[in-house]
Amino acid sequence: MVKLILTFGIMLAVAVTAACATPTATPQPQPAVAPSASDILPVKLGYNPKPAPTGIVRAYELVVRPAPWELAPGVTVQAVTYDGTVPGPTIHVKEGDTLRVSVKNLLSQDTSIHWHGLHVPYAMDGVPGVTQPPIKPGETFTYEFVASHAGTFMYHPHVNSVEQIDNGLYGLLVIDPQQPDVPAFGREFSMVLGAWTVGMEQAVAMDGMNMNYNYFTINGKAYPANEPWTVRTGDKVRVRLVNMSNLVHPMHLHGQDFKVIAKDGEPVPAANQQWMNTLAINSGETYDIAFIADNPGIWVFHCHELHHTENNGVEPGGLIQLIKYEGFQGYQGGAPPTGPSPTPMPRSMPGMRH
Numbered sequence: 001m002v003k004l005i006l007t008f009g010i011m012l013a014v015a016v017t018a019a020c021a022t023p024t025a026t027p028q029p030q031p032a033v034a035p036s037a038s039d040i041l042p043v044k045l046g047y048n049p050k051p052a053p054t055g056i057v058r059a060y061e062l063v064v065r066p067a068p069w070e071l072a073p074g075v076t077v078q079a080v081t082y083d084g085t086v087p088g089p090t091i092h093v094k095e096g097d098t099l100r101v102s103v104k105n106l107l108s109q110d111t112s113i114h115w116h117g118l119h120v121p122y123a124m125d126g127v128p129g130v131t132q133p134p135i136k137p138g139e140t141f142t143y144e145f146v147a148s149h150a151g152t153f154m155y156h157p158h159v160n161s162v163e164q165i166d167n168g169l170y171g172l173l174v175i176d177p178q179q180p181d182v183p184a185f186g187r188e189f190s191m192v193l194g195a196w197t198v199g200m201e202q203a204v205a206m207d208g209m210n211m212n213y214n215y216f217t218i219n220g221k222a223y224p225a226n227e228p229w230t231v232r233t234g235d236k237v238r239v240r241l242v243n244m245s246n247l248v249h250p251m252h253l254h255g256q257d258f259k260v261i262a263k264d265g266e267p268v269p270a271a272n273q274q275w276m277n278t279l280a281i282n283s284g285e286t287y288d289i290a291f292i293a294d295n296p297g298i299w300v301f302h303c304h305e306l307h308h309t310e311n312n313g314v315e316p317g318g319l320i321q322l323i324k325y326e327g328f329q330g331y332q333g334g335a336p337p338t339g340p341s342p343t344p345m346p347r348s349m350p351g352m353r354h
């Protein structure tokens with residue numbers, strides 16, 4: 001009997017061992033590209049704190065003027081713009097280039113341009129009353145300086161800032177390094193975040209510390225008016241994030257993780273480039289993030305302050321960015337949703353919308 005029990009025990013042990021071994025026989029779906037941190041990290045940016053001047057002059061002319069701007073489907077406002085667009089034209093130069101920007105003011109109020117994050121000479125910093133007289137209505141002022149270092153920056157006025165910036169007066173400023181970044185990126189996108197108060201009296205909008213923003217935009221457009229981004233499987237993707245609004249935006253990526261490779265234009269050391277899926281971006285901050293497109297699908301990259309993914313209180317809207325893999329067909333055949341949720345809930349706490 002004892003022998004029988006031992007024999008049974010051995011048989012059971014063999015059976016359990018066999019059972020443990022069997023899962024390897026079942027094939028599991030594999031991603032099209034195996035995730036590999038070494039494919040993208042460490043990112044070594046070509047940043048040089050003291051680049052040699054190139055002697056090349058890059059000249060821009062910006063006209064500051066009101067213009068109609070459709071920020072969400074069917075929602076058009078009178079914006080304050082550089083050259084009639086929100087954001088204004090992207091200024092894209094190389095470190096060491098001389099940047100010459102003439103600014104013509106067609107507003108009925110003063111303005112200026114501040115080169116946010118650059119190390120410009122004092123007289124070029126664009127702070128009226130501190131570094132220069134304001135650019136008065138009808139006047140033109142020319143800024144000229146050497147692009148001091150590579151990175152992701154912004155430009156915006158330093159006059160009546162809440163009114164001018166919250167109505168669209170800002171732009172992206174990208175300075176490339178003279179030495180290329182390693183690795184090179186297959187796709188590059190930018191995301192300039194803005195917040196708007198639409199259809200409310202200013203006194204109401206300002207109530208509660210100016211927290212009644214009701215539209216939120218990526219590159220001047222609230223979802224679904226913003227363009228989806230397209231990637232291919234295996235792409236190394238860089239995204240430049242710029243927060244021009246007066247709010248914090250915790251941006252959250254679905255489907256894959258990313259690493260922060262630069263903040264405010266300064267490279268993040270390789271040892272500190274950590275995988276993450278959510279990044280809080282404060283007012284006036286810029287971040288460069290990188291990810292590997294290794295998970296085919298249609299993914300959202302969105303603000304996780306969920307009031308900011310609504311258009312005037314109705315989800316989905318605002319700060320939602322679609323990322324579509326080329327050739328991938330979603331459950332709707334690849335077409336993005338085109339409208340808001342059918343039955344918005346009534347707001348019981350209007351003061352909490354911000």
Ligand SMILES: [Cu+2]
Pocket residue numbers: 247248249250303304305308319
């Ligand atoms: Cu947000």
